[in-house]
Amino acid sequence: MLPEAEKLQFLKKTELFSELPETELKSICQIANEVAYPADTTLFEEGDEGDSLYLMVDGEVSIIKAGTEVLFFNEKGYCLGEIALIDNKPRSATVKTVKSTQFLRITRHDFYNAMAREPRIGSGMFRVLNDKIRRDLEIQMSAIRKEVAQEESMRLAAEVQQSLLPNQEISHPYVSSAGYCQPANSVGGDYYDYLSLPDNSIAIFLGDVMGHGYHSAMVAAMTKSCLQTQIPFDASVPEVMKAITRVIEGSRTFIYMTCCYLIIHPDNRFEFANAGHPQMLLYRGNNSEPLELESTFMPVGFARFCESEQYYSTEVEWHSGDLLVLYSDGITEACNPDAEMYGLERFKALISEKRHLSPMKIKTEILSDLRVYQQDESTTDDITLVVAKFL
Incomplete structure (x- = not known):
């Protein structure tokens, strides 16, 4: 608790009450209640109703x-x-303790009540508001600069992520492909790649x-780097x-990835x-029902939460005319305006x-049918698709 003498000295040094005589300052002391908040506490949020003003005694706050x-x-x-007290409008910013x-x-x-008793509080309020106008301009300019910087950062991150994807499709004597990747936001966590192996495998x-x-995109970038490092040694x-x-x-943070990795060999087999x-969906010849290559x-x-996986590969034959489709759940779980999923059966x-x-x-x-189904409903997940046909 601040002793009254210290509280008086503090109030006298504020722009709001600096012109008040000591008798009036003493009455302000009675209505100025001490409050303390730990770090990362929200005093009020942008849009809240303004019911109090605060004078900082000690500490630090951030304006959001x-x-x-x-x-x-x-x-x-x-x-x-103080502005919300004067104009009766919602709070113009969020304030949190640092x-x-x-x-x-x-x-x-x-x-x-204090203003009604002592008009000189109005002069103090004028000085405070004048200072706030200058500071608000600074806030707005700072916000604009940060927004521009963030947009530029996300644009560069999106360019980096696009550079992770193959720059051409597979064009091989026994397989051809078509791939697609579209993040839900500027950057996303989906990633696909084609890699040529020394034994003429793909x-x-x-x-x-x-x-x-952003974090998911960085993990995807780390995955590509891992593939490029590992495959020359043991693919x-x-x-x-x-x-x-x-x-x-x-x-350092918990994150996970679902994935498929497969090697297509020229001797009519692939392992995954x-x-x-x-x-994965493998369509054979004229068979309308695919072989579903499920997760093992x-x-x-x-x-990291249980015993480490002992990875092994599963081998499957392929024949000329077979079709293999890999995809992310952003396709099958895409919704229309009625919140109905596109679904695996339609796919x-x-x-x-x-x-x-x-x-x-x-x-x-596939992408055209998905757009028709969604009816301009916004996409909430990344969409990735790889279609490979055996020749």
């Missing part, structure tokens, strides 16, 4: 506009929340990192999966591992109907 921290203040005597902070708090009712990787923001399915697991589990990812392992990153039926087409045309048909 439209979700962005734009300024920090640790100035003793700094006045917060560290343990102490204030003197005066309610709207007490403040109005590897395909498709991963879906938890979430679809086998178990070793690549173990290498990716080391990268994901090496993250599916770690928590939606089943937990998502990469889950093993499989469409592929079956179009499987005679080239991979590029099949990809186009």
Whole structure:
């Protein structure tokens, strides 16, 4: 608790009450209640009704506009929340404590009564508001600069993420492909790649990192780096999966990734591992129902909570004319305006109907049907698709 003498000296040094005689300052002391908040406490949020003003005795606060921290203040005597008392409008910004902070708090009712008794409080308010105009301009300019910087950062991150994807499709004597990746936001956590192996084999990787923001995109970038480092040494399915697991589990924060990794060999076979990812769909000849190559392992990153996975590959024959489709759940879980999912059955039926087409045309048909189904409903998850046809 501040002794009354210290409280008087504090009030006398504030812009709001500096012109008041000591007798009136003593009455202000009676209505200025001490309050203290620990770090990371919200005093009030943008849009809240204003019922009190605060004078900072000690500590530090951050000013947040439209979700962005734009300024920090640790100035003793700094006045917060007075504008909402005057214009009866909602709070214009959110204020949070950066560290343990102490204030003197005066309610709207007490403040109005004090102004009625002592007009010189109005002069102090004028000085405070004049200072706030200058500071608000600074806040707005700072917010604009930060927003521009964030937009530029996200634009560069999106460019980096696009550079992770293959710059051309597979064009090989025994397989051709068509791929697509569209993040829900500027950047996302989906990633696919094609890799040429020394024995004339082709590897395909498709991963879906938890979430679809900046951090997920960085994990996807780490995964690509891992693949490029591991494959020249040992491109086998178990070793690549173990290498990716080391990268994901090496993250300081919990994050996981579902993924498929497969190697297509020229002797009419491919081998794969599916770690928590939606089943790959293999259409054979004229058979309308696909062989569903389901997950046999937990998502990469889950093993940190239990016994480590012992990865192995599953081998499947392929024949000329077969079609293999890999995808993320952003396709099957996309919703229309009635919140109904696109669904696996519709997806499989469409592929079956179009499987005679080239991979590029099949990809186009899938994305077109998905857009028609969604009816302009916004996408909430990353969408990734790889269509591979055996020749």
